[in-house]
Structure formats: structure tokens, C-alpha cells
Amino acid sequence: MRNRQGLLGRPAPEGRFDRRLLAPMMVGSILNPINTAIIAVALTPIGIALGAPASETVWLVSSLYLATAIGQPLVGRLVDIFGVRSLFLLGAVLVAAAGAIGLFAPENRDSVWWLVAARVILGLGTCAGYPAAMHMIRAEADRTGLASPATILTLLSVTTQTVAVVAPALGGLLIGAWGWRATFAVNIPLGLASLILGAMFFPRRTGLEPAPSDRPRIDGIGIVLFAVAMLSLLVFLQNIAPALLWLLAVALIAGAGFVWWERRTADPFIDVRVLSGNVPLLLSYARSLLTATISYTFVYGFTQWLEDGRGLTPTVSGLVLLPVFAAGVAVAIAFGRRPEVVWKLLVGSLAQLAAGVLVLFMTGSSPIWFLVLAMLVLGIPQGLNNLAIQNALYFQAEPERIASSAGLLRTFFYLGAIVSAVIYGNAYGARATTAGLHTLGWVVVGIAAVFLVITVFDRSLRRIGRG
Incomplete structure (x- = not known):
């Protein structure tokens, strides 16, 4: 086992997770959810202050989604190659810089695009x-020999969920005290x-990244094709x-070119050959998409109907809406220490199905x-x-x-x-x-049924957390 050096050169504690890493991990993980949620209460004040219509201020939401959807796997791949520390520090600088741009952006009719750039x-x-x-x-x-760090994974999940709960209220307080610019300025102290x-606290090397002499080439062509495919698809789905x-045609062509290229290049951005053979991981991605679709359909579509x-x-x-987040945090805390996942997904899928049925009676x-x-x-x-x-995902993904x-x-x-926005936008039309709402309920029932089926027949889930 590796005995990497920890804080200020002191060796990391043997046999247990280095708790000194929790602070940067938690702060880094909340940056995205807090900025995803806090903008919801700032759109109207920004539109009034800048004289910008809703068709322009909506890009303050979409721009973050687009940048994150494309950037997460890209930055993740760079972390795998170059290690955590340098990429994490660069990200922190960008967050603080974006906060400064939003704080000092001029206040005129075209300034909304300064803010969109800041959100990107x-x-x-x-x-x-x-x-x-x-x-x-x-x-x-890997260092400690702990096969299932369920407690740390739970803490990461609970932290992001809790931030999603308090972010809108925090945004309201910041706007009330200092105006809409405070929702950008808060990123300066968070970034710092x-x-x-x-x-x-983060080490220069963890041992998972390759040695400098063995680093793979950056797959520039694969990255560009992936970005073009995702950007075209996401913009089409939003409009x-x-x-x-x-x-949509551009997305399909770029996507096909991406798969063709990734199967042939020596150092792929996303190894589709391995990914296509890792059916359990692909099913986890599908569950993530289905879960987000249901969650956002409720949070935004149900709120409009209320x-x-x-x-x-x-x-x-x-x-x-508060019970959704409160119950989510409570359930995660109560059962997060147990490493098994199959029963969590089965109970979760049945609860999604029940929630959709309850909507039909509203x-x-x-x-x-x-x-x-x-x-x-x-x-x-x-x-x-x-x-x-x-x-x-922790068990299904390749460690490197x-x-x-x-x-x-x-x-x-x-x-x-983004798919959820398409669903409730088409279900409602001009008014919620x-x-x-009943149409949304049937859609949720259908999605939950698909989630349940792919979980019941995924036998690989039964092995996770047992042994």
C-alpha cells in the first residue's frame, strides 16, 4: 500500500481515510449544486435591473448546464491523467474569476451576456x-485497503443534497441584503x-495517475467531437x-464520428470499447438520467402547478417542496453506511412509481x-x-x-x-x-417503470457491497 505524504509533508494516517481531505472535497463538490440552485431566485431581479427579457436570462441557467455537461468528463479525464491538485486549483481560480466578472459587470442592456460568459x-x-x-x-x-468507503461516499452525497436545499434560501437572503450581484460575488470567497x-491538503500525486513518462496523449479530436455532439444535442433539446x-443532425453526425474515432485512437478521451463492454456502468448512467428527469420534472413542473x-x-x-429534500437527506444519512446498492435502487424505484401515481389523484x-x-x-x-x-459507479468504473x-x-x-424541461414544457403549454400535471404523472410512472425494470434485471448490482 502507498504511504503518500499528507498535510505539510506529514504522512497520511495508516489504515483509515485521511480526514484532512474532507474539507477541500466537500467545498469543491458544493460549488456546482449551489450555483445551479441559487440562480433560480436571481433571474427576475437580473432581468429587471438589466432590462433583459426571459428569453435572454434563461441562458444564465442553460449556459451552466451546457458548460458542466461537456466539461465534467473532460476535466475528469484530465484529473485521471495529471492528478487532482493542479486541476482542482485551476477550477478554484476560475470560480473566483467568474464571481468577480459577475460582481463588476457593467449594468446595461447588453450586460446579461457578460453574466452568461461568467456562468460558462x-x-x-x-x-x-x-x-x-x-x-x-x-x-x-486503494491506500488504506478499505474496499467500500460507504461513509465518505454518503457524506459527499448528503453534502450536495443539503446545499441544493439551502441554496435558494441563501440566494434570497443575499439578494435582499446586497442585490443580485451577490449571487455571483459569493463565488469569490468560495473559490478562494x-x-x-x-x-x-491535496497531494501532488495520489498513485492512480500514470507516471509523467507514461501519460497518454490528450485526445483533442475526440474532445472536439464530443463537445460538438453534446452542445448540438443539448441546445436542440432546450429549443x-x-x-x-x-x-439534431449535427449531433448525430458528430456523435457517430466520435464513436468511430474513439474506437481507433490509441489514447481515447472516453474509451468506448471498454465502456460498451461495461454494461453495469452504462446502466448506472441510464439510471442517473432517469432519476434526474423525474427529480427535475417534480421540482420545476410540480412547482409551476402548485x-x-x-x-x-x-x-x-x-x-x-421542502419535505422532498429533507426526506432525501434523512434517508441518505440513515442508510448511507450500508454498502449494498440493489435494495436502495429497488426501494427508490418503487417510491418514484408511487409518487407518480399520487400525482394522478391531485x-x-x-x-x-x-x-x-x-x-x-x-x-x-x-x-x-x-x-x-x-x-x-465507484465499483463499476475502472480505477484509472x-x-x-x-x-x-x-x-x-x-x-x-434538460429532458425534464422538454417534458413539462410540452405537457403544460401556456399554463400549468x-x-x-396528470400528464406529467403518467410520464413519471412510465420512467419509474423503466428504472425498475433495468434494476430488477441487473444482476451485477447484487455483488456490490457484499464481500
């Missing part, structure tokens, strides 16, 4: 946090904290229209307790599925590609988020009616 830089900067954390967990498990903690079918169809105020609607006069009950049921898969998928595999998991997750 922010998305790229936050791409290092999660892959770096998964790389370090894998390296520490990541920079300091990463420099202090589905006959006039944009050419984007205000339009049920007639609740935004404040009450937000309170109705009307414009449904009592609040019934709505809260549905949210509590939805909170079960919110906690179990994300935790189990993360744990499954753990960071890029983790980054690709986030790509599928954000693809699910009860009939449209």
Missing part, C-alpha cells in the same frame, strides 16, 4: 470538484476557500423546433397534507437513488478512469435535467393546468 466560466470551474473528490476517495481506498484548502432539426393550478403563493409552494382542491405526503414519498428516491448510483467516469455521470444527470 463558472461551469467549467466547478467541473473539477466532483471528479476530484471521487478520484481521492478511490485513491484513499477551495484554492487554499486544495493547496494545503425543440422544426427549424432546429439541423442541430402556483397556477393549486393557487398557492410562491412561499407556500416552496414550503411544500386536483385544484387537493389538501396540503396530501401534497406534502407526495413530496415525502418523492424524497425517498431523492436520497436512495443518487447515493446508490454514486456507490455503484474514476474521475472521468464520475464526470460522465454528471453529464447524464444534466441531460436528464391540472390536466397537464
Whole structure:
């Protein structure tokens, strides 16, 4: 086992996870979820201040999704090759720089595009946090001999879920105290904290990355083809229209070219030959996409109905949603220490199915307790599925590609988020009616059924955490 040097040259503790790594891992991992959620409460103030229509401010959301979906596997691959420290520190600098751009951007009609650029830089900067954390967990498990660091993986999952809960409220407080620029400026101290903690605690080498003489070439052609395919697909999904079918064609052509190239190059960006043979990992990616689709359909689509169809105020609607996140965090804490994943995914899929069925019985006069009950049921898969998928990926991915595999998991997750926007946008149309909500309920039931089927028939899941 390796005995790498820890903080200030002191050896890392033998036989147990180096807890000094938790601080940079946790701070790095929250950068993306906090910026994903905090912008929701800032869109209207930004639009009013800059005189920008919703068709422009929506790019403040989309730009982060696009940058993250493309950047996560790319940065993850670079982490696998060059190690955690340098990529993590570069990401921290980009996060702080993006916060400064948003803070000092001019306030005029065209300034919204300054903010979009800041969000792109922010998305790229936050791409290092999660892959770096998964790389370090894998390296520490290798060093200590702990086959299943379930507690650390649970802590990572709970941290990101908790941040997703408090971020909108934090954004509201920041805007109330200092205006919308504070939602950008908060990234300056967060970026600096990541920079300091990463420099202090992350080692220059973990032992998982190849030696400098054995480093593979950077697959520039593969990266470009992947980026073109993903960018075209994601933009098309966000703006589905006959006039944009050419984007779908570009995505298909670039995707086919990407697969062709990756199968033939010596040092592929994403090794599709290995990936195509790793069916359990592909199923984990599929579950991540399905979980995100259901989750975001509820969080955004259901919230619209609460205000339009049920007639609740935004404040009450937000309170109705709180049980989703609270139950998710509670379930993850309660069962996260157990390394098995199959029963978590089975229970989570059944809870998703039940939540979809409950939606079918909702009307414009449904009592609040019934709505809260549905949210509590939805909170079960919110906690179990994300935790189990993360744990499954840890065992299914190749150790030397753990960071890029983790980054690709986030790509599928954000693809699910964008698919959910297409679903509830088409189900509702101009207004979030009860009939449209029932359509969403049937869609959720269908997606949950697919999730259940691919979980029941995936026998590889039974081996994880047993032995």
C-alpha cells in the first residue's frame, strides 16, 4: 500500500481515510449544486435591473448546464491523467474569476451576456470538484485497503443534497441584503476557500495517475467531437423546433464520428470499447438520467402547478417542496453506511412509481397534507437513488478512469435535467393546468417503470457491497 505524504509533508494516517481531505472535497463538490440552485431566485431581479427579457436570462441557467455537461468528463479525464491538485486549483481560480466578472459587470442592456460568459466560466470551474473528490476517495481506498468507503461516499452525497436545499434560501437572503450581484460575488470567497484548502491538503500525486513518462496523449479530436455532439444535442433539446432539426443532425453526425474515432485512437478521451463492454456502468448512467428527469420534472413542473393550478403563493409552494429534500437527506444519512446498492435502487424505484401515481389523484382542491405526503414519498428516491448510483459507479468504473467516469455521470444527470424541461414544457403549454400535471404523472410512472425494470434485471448490482 502507498504511504503518500499528507498535510505539510506529514504522512497520511495508516489504515483509515485521511480526514484532512474532507474539507477541500466537500467545498469543491458544493460549488456546482449551489450555483445551479441559487440562480433560480436571481433571474427576475437580473432581468429587471438589466432590462433583459426571459428569453435572454434563461441562458444564465442553460449556459451552466451546457458548460458542466461537456466539461465534467473532460476535466475528469484530465484529473485521471495529471492528478487532482493542479486541476482542482485551476477550477478554484476560475470560480473566483467568474464571481468577480459577475460582481463588476457593467449594468446595461447588453450586460446579461457578460453574466452568461461568467456562468460558462463558472461551469467549467466547478467541473473539477466532483471528479476530484471521487478520484481521492478511490485513491484513499486503494491506500488504506478499505474496499467500500460507504461513509465518505454518503457524506459527499448528503453534502450536495443539503446545499441544493439551502441554496435558494441563501440566494434570497443575499439578494435582499446586497442585490443580485451577490449571487455571483459569493463565488469569490468560495473559490478562494477551495484554492487554499486544495493547496494545503491535496497531494501532488495520489498513485492512480500514470507516471509523467507514461501519460497518454490528450485526445483533442475526440474532445472536439464530443463537445460538438453534446452542445448540438443539448441546445436542440432546450429549443425543440422544426427549424432546429439541423442541430439534431449535427449531433448525430458528430456523435457517430466520435464513436468511430474513439474506437481507433490509441489514447481515447472516453474509451468506448471498454465502456460498451461495461454494461453495469452504462446502466448506472441510464439510471442517473432517469432519476434526474423525474427529480427535475417534480421540482420545476410540480412547482409551476402548485402556483397556477393549486393557487398557492410562491412561499407556500416552496414550503411544500421542502419535505422532498429533507426526506432525501434523512434517508441518505440513515442508510448511507450500508454498502449494498440493489435494495436502495429497488426501494427508490418503487417510491418514484408511487409518487407518480399520487400525482394522478391531485386536483385544484387537493389538501396540503396530501401534497406534502407526495413530496415525502418523492424524497425517498431523492436520497436512495443518487447515493446508490454514486456507490455503484465507484465499483463499476475502472480505477484509472474514476474521475472521468464520475464526470460522465454528471453529464447524464444534466441531460436528464434538460429532458425534464422538454417534458413539462410540452405537457403544460401556456399554463400549468391540472390536466397537464396528470400528464406529467403518467410520464413519471412510465420512467419509474423503466428504472425498475433495468434494476430488477441487473444482476451485477447484487455483488456490490457484499464481500
